Amino acid sequence: MLSKKTKYAFHALTYLGKNKDQGAILIQEISEFHNISHKFLENILLELKKAGFLGSKKGKGGGYYLIKEPKEIPLSRIIRLLDGPIALLPCVSLNYYEPCEECENQEQCGLNKVMIEVRDETLKILEMKTLQDILSNE
Amino acid sequence: MLSKKTKYAFHALTYLGKNKDQGAILIQEISEFHNISHKFLENILLELKKAGFLGSKKGKGGGYYLIKEPKEIPLSRIIRLLDGPIALLPCVSLNYYEPCEECENQEQCGLNKVMIEVRDETLKILEMKTLQDILSNE
DNA sequence: CATTTACTCTATATAATTTGTAGGTTTTAT
DNA sequence: ATAAAACCTACAAATTATATAGAGTAAATG
Structure with missing residues (x-):
């Protein structure tokens, strides 16, 4: 079985994929939509960023977005x-x-x-x- | 990844399969051959027996043997x-x-x-x- | 340039699962 | 009877997974 971490990663990637046109998306938006702990998801998204799947923007209006097809x-x-x-x-x-x-x-x-x-x-x-x-x- | 339990189960089944003709085989023989804790293997073999893969004989001269092809x-x-x-x-x-x-x-x-x-x-x-x-x- | 926002980073706490151990019980051969 | 070996239940230890905390950094905005 996949760990929750991996399952959540797929949910997040899917969410970002569906909303590709909308620019940076808040961790919170994803965590609320999928009932995932904000902080836990934070770590996951960071790993996905470091691995080159996601980009991010800090500060107001910031968030995450897909950088791969x-x-x-x-x-x-x-x-x-x-x-x-x-x-x-x-x-x-x-x-x-x-x-x-x-x-x-x-x-x-x-x-x-x-x-x-x-x-x-x-x-x-x-x-x-x-x-x-x-x-x-x- | 498989748990050690499952990996050991495969090792044990393989051992019993290779020595099918030799009647009941001691837990200890298998545990020594594969460097598996005797007691841990005991539990595994018992589960395999309950699930219908193995038969066993108690007492002196006892042991386990395959009962399925x-x-x-x-x-x-x-x-x-x-x-x-x-x-x-x-x-x-x-x-x-x-x-x-x-x-x-x-x-x-x-x-x-x-x-x-x-x-x-x-x-x-x-x-x-x-x-x-x-x-x-x- | 101060404030707010939101990602970044590291460390730690909690929970769950896996792995291994202990010790007694039952059955069988001799 | 005695010794051998599977059977059974419960528990202990170790590891891994899940979740949280809090301070740090960068960006936007008025």
């Missing part, structure tokens, strides 16, 4: 940013690789091999689906 | 049993459905719709891959 934002990137690995095991993660402590020889591990296949199939979906797909369904 | 044990069933939902959101889970608190109208939620597609694609893989696939790779 929705179709250029695959689900996989958001999930990795906020939730970490997409792979089901650390030993098959492309971006967060770690060997399994209990395994002496990953080369001979059948679980490892199968999970590589699962990862690749999962990635196909999560890289293909983008914010645009979410927007198209609203 | 490896090809009849899809990854999805083990993951669901020990980790819960496969879906990325509660509102699209087939086995553990819950509405999202922050959503007033799930019918109009684009995230919901996209995550249903992701779930269906993910399930295709996890239902197709079985313990047999893990065994074949060792």
Whole structure:
């Protein structure tokens, strides 16, 4: 399951995508619309900004706005940013690789091999689906 | 990512699958082979037994053994049993459905719709891959 | 240029979940 | 009878997720 953080990130991105023409949008507007704690959302939006998805403006009339095309934002990137690995095991993660402590020889591990296949199939979906797909369904 | 519980379950099932002919196998044998805490593994094997994957024998000469064909044990069933939902959101889970608190109208939620597609694609893989696939790779 | 507004940053508190442990009970073989 | 090994319940420890606090910085505006 996605963490709330990631789920909220998707809600916020969707909101910003729907209101693209309206310039900077307040954290508060999003947090009220989706019943999300203001401060919690603040942290999330900041991460999304640092990762290059959002821009922001400080001060009066400030807020956040999308700086990428929705179709250029695959689900996989958001999930990795906020939730970490997409792979089901650390030993098959492309971006967060770690060997399994209990395994002496990953080369001979059948679980490892199968999970590589699962990862690749999962990635196909999560890289293909983008914010645009979410927007198209609203 | 899978919890350790689920990962250990796969290791144990694989071990039992590889040693199918040898009758009942001790928890201790598996826990030592895979460096898993004996007591923790005990709980896991018990769950697998209650769910109908394993049989057991008490007392001297006792232990656990597979009672299903490896090809009849899809990854999805083990993951669901020990980790819960496969879906990325509660509102699209087939086995553990819950509405999202922050959503007033799930019918109009684009995230919901996209995550249903992701779930269906993910399930295709996890239902197709079985313990047999893990065994074949060792 | 003072004031208000709203994002930025870091640290911390709280809650929930996962992981692991303890200790006794029941069953079985010898 | 005794020892071996699964069964069961409850709890403890560790980790992670969620949420909050409060001071800092930048921008707009009158």
